[in-house]
Amino acid sequence: KINASQFKKDDSKVLFKDVAGLGEAKVEIEEFVNFLKDPKKYNDIGAKIPRGAILIGPPGTGKTLMAKATAGEANVPFFSTSGSDFVEMFVGVGPARVRDLFEQARKNAPCIVFIDEIDAIGRARGKGGFSGSNDERENTLNQLLVEMDGFTPLKNVVVLAATNRPDILDQALLRPGRFDRQITIDNPDLKSREEIFCVHLKPLTLDNTVEHYAPKLAKLTPGFSGADISNVCNEAALIAARKMADQITLKHFDAAIDRVIGGLEKKNKVLSPQ
Ligand code: ATP
Secondary structure, three states, X not given: OOOOOOOEEOOOOOOHHHOOOOHHHHHHHHHHHXXXXXXXXXXXXXXXXXXXXXXXXXXXOOHHHHHHHHHHHHOOOEEEEEHHHHOOOOOOHHHHHHHHHHHHHHHOOOEEXXXXXXXXXXXXXXXXXOOOOHHHHHHHHHXXXXXXXXXXXXXXXXXXXXXOOHHHEOHHHHOOOOOOEEEEOOOOOHHHHHHHHHHHHOOOOEOOOHHHHHHHHHHOOOOOOHHHHHHHHHHHHHHHHHOOOOOEOHHHHXXXXXXXXXXHHHHHHHHOOO
16 A cells, blocks of 8 residues: 655654754754744745755754754644655655645645655766666656745745755755755764753753763763764663662763663674675
8 A cells, every 4th residue: 555645743842942052053944933933024025035954964963853943943833754755666656745745734834844864865866876766766856846946836834854965965956946055963062962961861860960960971972973862861761770770870871871882883883894
């Protein structure tokens, strides 16, 4: 059975305060928040609002979180999907899903459409890639381009997308009227890691304050992404609970960091066999 509506409406409310660090990215994306909050003001004065933005950065750095927070701040619906959901063996399903997604978005405007892993459909045309389904992927990409700046105006819909492979994207996606803005989101530095720890330590029962732990843990986790940090916090809580402790201590965090590093090493090994 072919399911034409893979995309989902996400009602969980995320705000900028839940996204630690990423100050510059927030400033850039605020333009969309302001527009979505009051599209009439912008439309009346004749301003052409950028259609969308691509968030570029390594995995786990908060791209999805940032997109959700944009919807949360503007208080508009958030429709999310992944580029890989459009890559199908059956001819015509990919473009049909794109049409479906945008039809839904038009009905719910003002709103945000978020496409994770846009590179799965947006890689440069005629460059190979997915075996067998290349024409189909091009059709899907063409449909996306048509939806973004085609004959049916996409009024008051902002399209956000994420990728960690900007180098392979079809340049047509980056033209004005499509993803006009590119926002880079890098792995967090020391200060940002501390801020991300603050967010994820807050709900935990610690044997000391969040202010005590955040800087300490940030120093112990160079190269960690926001997702890794969130993992460390949860692992520490799991380890403490398994040991029947009533509070999480530095010992638990040390073990959690080791475990997350172990997981990362395993992942790297799989990705680059020696
Ligand atoms: P991917 O490319 O793998 O889809 P992503 O960049 O979209 O990753 P998210 O899914 O947004 O990453 O992040 C995963 C989780 O990591 C978030 O749900 C959150 O718990 C945590 N996280 C990442 N970055 C931050 C941040 N800046 N502040 C707070 N939490 C963060």
